[in-house]
Every structure is written in C-alpha cells, then in structure tokens.
Amino acid sequence: MPALTTTLLRSALIAALSALPAAGLALAPQAAQAAAPQVKTQSGFYRMMLGDFEITALSDGTVTLPLDKLLTDTTPERIRSLQARAELGSQVETSINAFLINTGKQLLLVDAGAGRLFGENGGGRLLASLQAAGYRAEDVDAVLLTHVHGDHSGGLTVDGKAVFPNATVYTDQHEAQFWLDPANAAKSAERHRHAFLEASAALAPYAAAGRLKTFAGDAELFPGVRSVAVPGHTPGHTFYVVESRDQQLQFWGDTVHAQHVQLPDPAVTVLFDIDSPAAAKQRKRVFADAAAKHYWVAAAHIAFPGIGHLRKEATGFGWVPANYSIPR
Ligand SMILES: [Zn+2]
Structure with a gap:
C-alpha cells in the first residue's frame, strides 16, 4: 500500500476513534x-x-x-441419490414460475400460477410479484397457458371473477376440449379428477366473456410469439417460442417437475402426466434439441427464475441458470 494512503487511513481511524465516548466501545x-x-x-x-x-x-x-411419492419410472433410492447431489432431500420446495413478455406492443403472461388452490401450502403470490415488477393485472393483454393444470391456471380466476379483466386466455384446442368435457373426468384416474373442476372454474369467466381463444397446435399468435404442440404431460401441452433479433426463448411449461432428477434422467415421469410415455419421449427430444441449439429455456418448476440453458452431460443433461444481468 502506498505510504500516503496508509497515512490517510491512519489519521481517519484516529479521528473516528477519538470521536467515540471513552466508555462507549466496551459497554454500550x-x-x-x-x-x-x-x-x-x-x-x-x-x-x-x-x-x-x-x-x-x-x-x-x-x-x-x-x-x-410423485415421480414414476424411477425408484426412491435413485431419487434420494440424485437429490443429494444438489444438497436436497426427497421433499423439495419447488418453484411455481410464470413469465411476462413485453413485446413493446403487448403484454403477454405465460401461465397464471395456482391462485388459491394450494391454500397456505404454496402459490398465490403472482399478483404481488406482478406489481413488484411494475405492472397491474389490468395491463395484461393475453394469458398464454402452457396447459390448464391448476398451478398454471388457478390464478386466472378468484371467487368466479377474472383476475385479468382485459386479457384474452389462449390455450390449445385439445387442452380446452379435454379439460372442459365432464365425460373425460369420469373416464380419468381418481388422481386427475379434481383438475377438471379446477380447469372449468379457472376458464369460466373468460369463456363467458368471449375471451377464451383456442388454437390448433403450432400457430403464430403475435409477431415473434408462436405456439408449438408438445402433447404428453397433457393432451394440449404447449410450448411458446419467442424470437427477437435472432434470440430465441422457449417457455416449457411442465417438461420438468424435478430438475435434479429429470435433467440427468429424462425418462423419469410424474403422476400428474396424463400420458407419461409420451411425456418422457417429448422430454428426451426437447432436451436434446435445446442443448444442441443453445436457445433460452424458461420452465415453470425449475428453481426461480427458471430461465437458463441446457447442456449435454455424460449422463443426461445439466441446467445452466441465467447469469445475473441488469436489463439495459
Ligand atoms: Zn405445473
């Protein structure tokens, strides 16, 4: 350290110490x-x-x-050992993420969180996060649902009222048809039945107001924003692909429920899957695609903010979270 700096530091220290009352240091x-x-x-x-x-x-x-208890096509021992690599147990606090796209012309919300469906056990913070981010529910022009499960659509509607009063809700036509037909609820496994009631309740006020729009599979929805059909987890499970100035980001919905298990082993499925073999097949395909093409991925249940890249590893895939950045 140069002598001048040392001298300055010393005199600053002496001045600070002499300003303290004599007994103050030890006894206060x-x-x-x-x-x-x-x-x-x-x-x-x-x-x-x-x-x-x-x-x-x-x-x-x-x-x-x-x-x-939830993951299938694996064993509790395997789950424990993969979770341990991330310093986590089998019970894991899992993020519920939604995403806003401001195109400069429109404000689009991808998924709407759980609303009150999980009660005290989780979810329901979307509106507070939206407000903290500088937007109001009234500002949202469209909600793009990756699928209609409660943790993605429950936040659309509270007490029968549309939470996003100016928004049109978009979902794949197969998704709306599946969840809004009571005959499918009757045919489904017991564990899926509540989801049909939740789906009807979430979509009802938007449908009644003529603000529920369905699309067929792959569709251009807004300039730079398109849907891609990825059926499996649910019949109309959808990715939204956003592109601007040669950059691409894909919103992946429920491709990953347990990042530390399913990235290294994409064959692992979950009880929430409507068609788990199809879901596993899609997962393997899109993991390989994302790792090869290096586009951004935003996922609903990867640890918040759930934005990053995939990388191929010796066994399966790894997650590379976004570097912290300040938008300019
Ligand atoms: Zn989900």
Missing part, C-alpha cells in the same frame, strides 16, 4: 440493530432482455413436493 448495549424484525420475503421477479422483448420471470411462490 448493541440492542438497536438486532431488534430489527426479520423480513422473510423475496423480490418475486427477475428480468432480462431478449432482443427487443422484455422478459420477466414472476414467482407465484413455491410448493413442497414429496418426489419419492
């Missing part, structure tokens, strides 16, 4: 700062630019999932 109680209450909140949003589009991840909160 340190209570004032320690009494500040712990805040225990998170900011709830994360933002990045994709070309000219602003992308904002919105946290709907988390829900704790018992992976050893």
